[in-house]
Amino acid sequence: MATAIQCRDLRKTYDGKVEAVRGLNLEIQAGECFGLLGPNGAGKTTTIEILEGLLEPTSGQVSIFGRTWKTDAREMREWLGISLQETRLSEKLTVRETINLFASFYREPRASEDVLEELQLTEKADAWVGKLSGGQRQRLAVATALVCNPKILFLDEPTTGLDPQSRRQLWDIIRSFQRGGGTVLLTTHYMDEAERLCDRLAIVDHGQIIAEGSPAELIQRLGGHHFVEFAVTGNSDGAALDAWRALPSVDSVREDDGMISLSVKEPHLAIPALLEALGKQGSSLQHLTTRQASLEDVFVRLTGRHLRED
Amino acid sequence: MSIAQQPLVERKATQARPPKRNGRWSGYRHLLMARMLELKREPEVVFWVFVFPLLLAVGLGIAFRNKPGDASSIAIVTGPQSQRAQSLLQSSPQHSSFKIDVQSDQSARKGFRLGKYDLVIEPNATGGLQYLYDPARPESVLAKAEADNAIQRAAGRQDVVATSVVTSSEPGSRYIDFLIPGLLGMNLMNSGMWGIGFALVDMRQRKLLKRFVGTPMRRGDFLLALMSSRLVLMIIEIGLLLTLGVVVFHMKVLDSIFSILIVGAMGAMCFGGVGLLTASRAQKIESVSGLMNLVMMPMWIFSGVFFSYERFPSVIQPLIKALPLTALNDALRASILEGTPLIHQWSRLAILIAWGVVSFLLALRWFRWT
Ligand SMILES: Nc1ncnc2c1ncn2[C@@H]1O[C@H](COP(=O)(O)OP(=O)(O)O)[C@@H](O)[C@H]1O
Ligand SMILES: [Mg+2]
Numbered sequence: 001m002a003t004a005i006q007c008r009d010l011r012k013t014y015d016g017k018v019e020a021v022r023g024l025n026l027e028i029q030a031g032e033c034f035g036l037l038g039p040n041g042a043g044k045t046t047t048i049e050i051l052e053g054l055l056e057p058t059s060g061q062v063s064i065f066g067r068t069w070k071t072d073a074r075e076m077r078e079w080l081g082i083s084l085q086e087t088r089l090s091e092k093l094t095v096r097e098t099i100n101l102f103a104s105f106y107r108e109p110r111a112s113e114d115v116l117e118e119l120q121l122t123e124k125a126d127a128w129v130g131k132l133s134g135g136q137r138q139r140l141a142v143a144t145a146l147v148c149n150p151k152i153l154f155l156d157e158p159t160t161g162l163d164p165q166s167r168r169q170l171w172d173i174i175r176s177f178q179r180g181g182g183t184v185l186l187t188t189h190y191m192d193e194a195e196r197l198c199d200r201l202a203i204v205d206h207g208q209i210i211a212e213g214s215p216a217e218l219i220q221r222l223g224g225h226h227f228v229e230f231a232v233t234g235n236s237d238g239a240a241l242d243a244w245r246a247l248p249s250v251d252s253v254r255e256d257d258g259m260i261s262l263s264v265k266e267p268h269l270a271i272p273a274l275l276e277a278l279g280k281q282g283s284s285l286q287h288l289t290t291r292q293a294s295l296e297d298v299f300v301r302l303t304g305r306h307l308r309e310d
Numbered sequence: 311m312s313i314a315q316q317p318l319v320e321r322k323a324t325q326a327r328p329p330k331r332n333g334r335w336s337g338y339r340h341l342l343m344a345r346m347l348e349l350k351r352e353p354e355v356v357f358w359v360f361v362f363p364l365l366l367a368v369g370l371g372i373a374f375r376n377k378p379g380d381a382s383s384i385a386i387v388t389g390p391q392s393q394r395a396q397s398l399l400q401s402s403p404q405h406s407s408f409k410i411d412v413q414s415d416q417s418a419r420k421g422f423r424l425g426k427y428d429l430v431i432e433p434n435a436t437g438g439l440q441y442l443y444d445p446a447r448p449e450s451v452l453a454k455a456e457a458d459n460a461i462q463r464a465a466g467r468q469d470v471v472a473t474s475v476v477t478s479s480e481p482g483s484r485y486i487d488f489l490i491p492g493l494l495g496m497n498l499m500n501s502g503m504w505g506i507g508f509a510l511v512d513m514r515q516r517k518l519l520k521r522f523v524g525t526p527m528r529r530g531d532f533l534l535a536l537m538s539s540r541l542v543l544m545i546i547e548i549g550l551l552l553t554l555g556v557v558v559f560h561m562k563v564l565d566s567i568f569s570i571l572i573v574g575a576m577g578a579m580c581f582g583g584v585g586l587l588t589a590s591r592a593q594k595i596e597s598v599s600g601l602m603n604l605v606m607m608p609m610w611i612f613s614g615v616f617f618s619y620e621r622f623p624s625v626i627q628p629l630i631k632a633l634p635l636t637a638l639n640d641a642l643r644a645s646i647l648e649g650t651p652l653i654h655q656w657s658r659l660a661i662l663i664a665w666g667v668v669s670f671l672l673a674l675r676w677f678r679w680t
Contacts, residue, residue: 054523087517093344
């Protein structure tokens with residue numbers, strides 16, 4: 001399999017003080033959907049814009065299908081489709097005019113009508129951009145990227161701020177691009193998006209990759225695949241936490257706002273033991289849920305923080 | 311199911327329609343078209359670019375229209391002889407050009423100070439008259455000369471040389487004739503600078519420039535399209551203002567419309583270039599506004615839009631003439647009012663081209679796309 005995107009020891013320091021990216025290595029295969037997952041300010045936009053050739057890195061190398069921005073920029077632009085985090089397209093142009101405009105920059109663009117159909121914008125083709133909903137605008141932004149028939153699609157937070165239905169629509173579009181053989185690099189701070197869409201992802205924090213792999217691998221590496229979360233009457237102290245850790249099949253214990261969270265391999269062993277222990281203590285359950293581990297848990301485990309602190 | 315596990319196929323879009331092949335200028339054409347569509351759909355543009363200059367021309371044209379000179383306003387100080395002075399003035403052939411008040415010494419002087427009277431006549435006891443006038447005020451000088459003449463004639467003075475007068479206020483030499491080409495030049499500058507400057511900074515703020523740079527778009531084409539979008543507007547601007555001048559103010563246009571449009575095109579492109587340069591790095595509308603005003607201020611003052619720049623000291627005349635708006639105004643006036651062929655205006659046109667080309671090249675070099 002060919003390497004689509006490769007970067008080595010990428011660094012970017014803004015104004016000589018803000019270290020946005022601190023030594024980042026990536027290798028993305030052709031046909032892959034690769035995600036950069038991280039909280040706001042992690043350096044995702046900076047990284048993707050360097051890869052897109054829109055920002056100069058402070059140091060480090062980038063190559064895309066073996067080409068570099070220094071030598072082949074013009075050629076590379078012909079086969080890269082880009083959607084930036086925050087572009088506001090001209091409000092007084094229609095959807096079709098906007099797509100035609102972007103198509104006109106490429107040597108051999110796709111027919112605009114095809115792109116309109118593929119992105120379900122045909123109905124809105126003659127509406128002004130200013131009159132579109134958030135989801136439609138985002139689809140138009142992706143349409144301007146797809147009109148060049150790209151080999152690689154770069155999407156910076158494609159679904160931020162969209163309603164669930166629009167998000168799913170975009171996911172379908174991205175999947176269908178990938179099915180056609182395209183490579184996708186996207187950034188997101190939604191773990192569910194990364195989990196469902198990406199073949200592989202890198203978790204980025206403070207300008208560095210802190211974990212990399214397929215979503216399943218990353219979750220597996222956590223140890224437990226399930227979480228049992230509960231709250232009890234009365235104060236739980238450090239000694240109590242140790243008691244929970246001693247329960248069968250429990251990997252680790254966290255306490256978050258009075259809610260105790262057990263990382264568990266096999267819930268059917270841990271839960272009965274938990275109930276028994278509570279009975280012995282004489283305290284009663286206030287709340288009990290179990291759920292499968294997610295990327296959010298991976299992030300919390302690695303950084304001690306939540307992905308979205310809002 | 312992971313999509314990566316599917317066999318990798320060479321990317322082939324499900325194309326119902328064959329791909330286009332774009333030529334060298336397709337990007338330029340589409341950028342220009344998009345710009346024109348946006349302008350057309352922006353009602354403010356229509357007002358500021360087209361309606362406002364017309365209103366300005368009409369307003370100024372009416373305010374400064376050539377009308378018979380105002381009557382001189384004269385105060386005669388009350389006294390034993392005031393009756394005689396008044397009747398002398400009123401019995402003269404020019405009596406209609408005087409507006410006479412008989413006033414106390416104090417209020418006559420006060421009115422004179424405030425500009426209400428152009429001249430104060432104070433009869434003295436011996437039958438003579440004393441004129442109080444201000445040599446620095448043209449209307450005061452005129453009032454004194456006219457009043458004296460009228461009084462002397464009415465009192466029986468005989469002129470020794472026979473004189474006669476012919477009056478002239480032909481189209482071509484009136485203030486409105488001077489004004490319209492000046493307004494045209496100023497409008498080409500204003501709309502070129504604001505139109506391009508605001509559009510650019512706005513696109514930069516919206517990250518649209520960055521998005522464009524992410525495509526193979528030629529950067530020079532983008533800037534050129536912005537500049538040339540001005541040409542189309544220029545034709546409309548010139549057409550409207552000249553039509554107004556001809557229809558409402560009976561202006562005579564001496565050179566062909568074609569030559570005038572050539573001058574206009576050079577002016578529009580020149581200020582398009584200056585506008586690009588001014589907005590080449592600004593990130594905010596506020597900062598570009600400041601810069602624009604800074605660049606245009608000297609030209610509003612010195613380039614002879616409303617009044618001739620000949621009144622400025624001769625040391626700075628060469629500087630004034632090197633300003634693009636001066637060159638444009640002079641060229642427009644020479645073409646419209648005198649019918650001077652373009653070939654004799656090469657130095658003015660060269661100034662416009664030089665400003666345009668140098669600004670465009672510098673803008674291309676310094677331009678900040680992000
Ligand atoms: N143009 C810039 N100048 C200075 N600092 C910047 C600039 N762009 C981003 N940063 C800083 O770099 C860090 C990473 O930003 P960014 O790449 O946008 O993160 P993300 O996309 O993951 O939210 C942040 O701390 C941000 O404040
Ligand atoms: Mg970002």
